[in-house]
Amino acid sequence: MEHRSWTKRPSGMDEADELNLPARAFDKQDDGSDLAFYAPARLVTHIDAGAIAALTDHYASLLTPGDRILDLMSSWVSHLPDDLDLDVVGHGMNAEELAANPRLGRWFVQDLNRDPTLPERDAAFDAVLICVGVQYLQRPLAVLREVRRVLEPGGLVVASYSNRCFPTKAVAVWRALDMEGQAALIRHYLDRAGFHDIEATLLADGQTGDPLIAVVARA
Numbered sequence: 001m002e003h004r005s006w007t008k009r010p011s012g013m014d015e016a017d018e019l020n021l022p023a024r025a026f027d028k029q030d031d032g033s034d035l036a037f038y039a040p041a042r043l044v045t046h047i048d049a050g051a052i053a054a055l056t057d058h059y060a061s062l063l064t065p066g067d068r069i070l071d072l073m074s075s076w077v078s079h080l081p082d083d084l085d086l087d088v089v090g091h092g093m094n095a096e097e098l099a100a101n102p103r104l105g106r107w108f109v110q111d112l113n114r115d116p117t118l119p120e121r122d123a124a125f126d127a128v129l130i131c132v133g134v135q136y137l138q139r140p141l142a143v144l145r146e147v148r149r150v151l152e153p154g155g156l157v158v159a160s161y162s163n164r165c166f167p168t169k170a171v172a173v174w175r176a177l178d179m180e181g182q183a184a185l186i187r188h189y190l191d192r193a194g195f196h197d198i199e200a201t202l203l204a205d206g207q208t209g210d211p212l213i214a215v216v217a218r219a
Contacts (some may be wrong), residue, residue: 078101
């Protein structure tokens with residue numbers, strides 16, 4: 001297994017300007033080290049069972065056997081269909097969590113807010129998954145442009161989110177929006193990063209559990 005960490009400083013103010021957002025859009029309440037914050041392993045799920053089932057079904061409708069997957073901002077579980085044979089690389093912020101994930105063939109630790117450059121070759125993946133993580137990105141354009149680089153032309157990115165997060169680590173613009181506004185924000189990120197065929201889908205309406213929205217786009 002690979003274990004990487006990076007030390008470059010973020011340039012969120014530059015991205016805020018490019019996205020026509022307020023200058024401090026990517027500020028966080030807790031500006032301390034993200035690697036330190038995520039150092040304790042959290043072997044829990046961040047969405048409930050109903051939302052997980054809806055996400056797993058959505059993945060099953062989008063992915064095919066043998067697909068090469070990058071599970072970005074992953075943890076100890078990837079919510080992928082058990083019966084779907086996939087070649088999965090994981091990225092996250094905690095080595096213990098990633099090592100416990102049985103779906104990962106290999107993995108690496110990297111703070112994308114310090115260095116968004118992915119240590120993967122061009123066109124290496126058929127799909128990139130970002131489950132309940134996009135709200136923490138201080139350099140979303142840089143990260144998503146890297147996602148586009150490592151995807152095959154026409155490959156998929158799937159960014160899913162609920163109404164739960166670590167609020168002190170979520171960026172200011174995310175905290176200021178409702179879920180519909182957050183979907184629009186992700187679509188804005190993806191459009192400016194060069195993706196097309198961008199579509200948001202409500203996977204769980206939140207009436208009996210966690211709500212869940214997935215935004216899908218093609219490279």
